[in-house]
Amino acid sequence: MTTCTNRIARDPKCCGGEPTIRGTRVTVRAILASLAEGDRPEEIVEAFPSLCLDDVRAVIAFAAAKACDEFPRQMCS
Numbered sequence: 001m002t003t004c005t006n007r008i009a010r011d012p013k014c015c016g017g018e019p020t021i022r023g024t025r026v027t028v029r030a031i032l033a034s035l036a037e038g039d040r041p042e043e044i045v046e047a048f049p050s051l052c053l054d055d056v057r058a059v060i061a062f063a064a065a066k067a068c069d070e071f072p073r074q075m076c077s
Contacts, residue, residue: 007058019062024050025042031059 009022017074020029034044041056 001033004058004062007055008062021051021055021059024048026051026055028062030058031056032063 006017007022008028010017010019014020015025015027015053020026021028021031031044031048034047035041035056039047041053045051045053045057
């Protein structure tokens with residue numbers, strides 16, 4: 001199982017410290033924006049050849065974890 005922690009990094013020297021896919025300059029925000037626009041994960045991987053489907057899944061998991069941080073615990077159970 002892929003976890004977001006081994007695929008997503010934050011480096012103040014890369015992309016202003018925004019979360020990115022480890023080893024790339026592809027931001028979590030860019031992937032989430034593509035998903036929000038209706039792109040399928042396969043289309044995102046095609047658009048960003050340095051990514052794989054597990055990277056997109058990690059971004060979804062990362063966003064879900066961050067969303068739970070923003071809401072009361074019982075809403076995320």
